[in-house]
């Protein structure tokens with residue numbers, strides 16, 4: 001990509017989110033989709049707070065510093081108490097008002113991400129649903145008063161095609177993503193009267209810490225580069241810019257929507 005094109009892209013982002021404040025859940029490292037989103041939103045002028053799981057605190061603090069993000073807050077979504085406390089802290093930081101929440105997190109046991117879905121364990125199923133799907137509703141509820149005081153806002157979550165169709169080895173996470181995508185619609189309907197929009201981005205496969213737990217992910221990534229309509233893989237920067245659009249007023253008429261950012265792969269009926 002030429003410098004000229006790169007500069008143009010940055011220009012396009014400039015100022016779109018000036019004065020907007022929000023929270024990003026799900027940064028683990030520089031490969032995280034949430035990190036790509038953080039970069040886009042920051043370049044667009046947003047003020048950000050990152051949340052982290054305790055074991056990732058040092059890493060997330062370092063990344064926050066790099067992007068000149070002042071605040072990081074602990075939030076493990078398996079704990080109601082941590083969600084409540086995190087949003088209490090965020091409320092104090094931003095005078096009780098926020099414009100957006102980015103929910104970019106999921107978890108399933110590695111041994112549930114290979115073989116047959118029919119062999120999924122009860123506790124593996126519950127864990128995947130709790131962290132990857134229920135957490136969106138829990139976070140939306142905690143954020144609701146901050147959005148309401150703001151006169152509305154935008155919630156964005158991350159999903160994958162395996163929630164709509166069978167993708168080898170995605171198994172229990174596919175079922176969790178289906179629940180997440182349906183949750184987006186129910187939340188959009190509940191919160192719409194308060195001008196709180198809820199949307200999902202369905203990203204194409206990207207090599208990250210979470211995706212490396214899925215058996216065969218690398219092969220899938222290289223196949224997609226060959227067959228997707230755009231003949232490429234998805235980049236976190238592309239997901240970041242779509243999140244920017246969904247967090248901004250440019251998308252004010254959109255809620256309950258699922259936007260695929262996957263080089264067009266989802267439209268294919270067959271890949272040969």
Ligand SMILES: NC(=O)c1ccc[n+]([C@@H]2O[C@H](COP(=O)([O-])OP(=O)(O)OC[C@H]3O[C@@H](n4cnc5c(N)ncnc54)[C@H](O)[C@@H]3O)[C@@H](O)[C@H]2O)c1
Nearest residue numbers: 026027028032033076077105106158160205206208209210
């Ligand atoms: N990488 C891909 O191919 C891909 C494609 C489509 C969608 N997604 C989705 O994007 C989102 C981000 O994943 P990623 O690929 O960037 O991986 P990642 O490993 O960088 O991020 C996953 C994040 O989930 C967080 N997390 C896990 N359990 C948590 C808990 N109990 N409480 C709070 N946070 C918790 C981790 O701390 C981590 O920051 C996930 O929802 C994932 O399913 C990923």
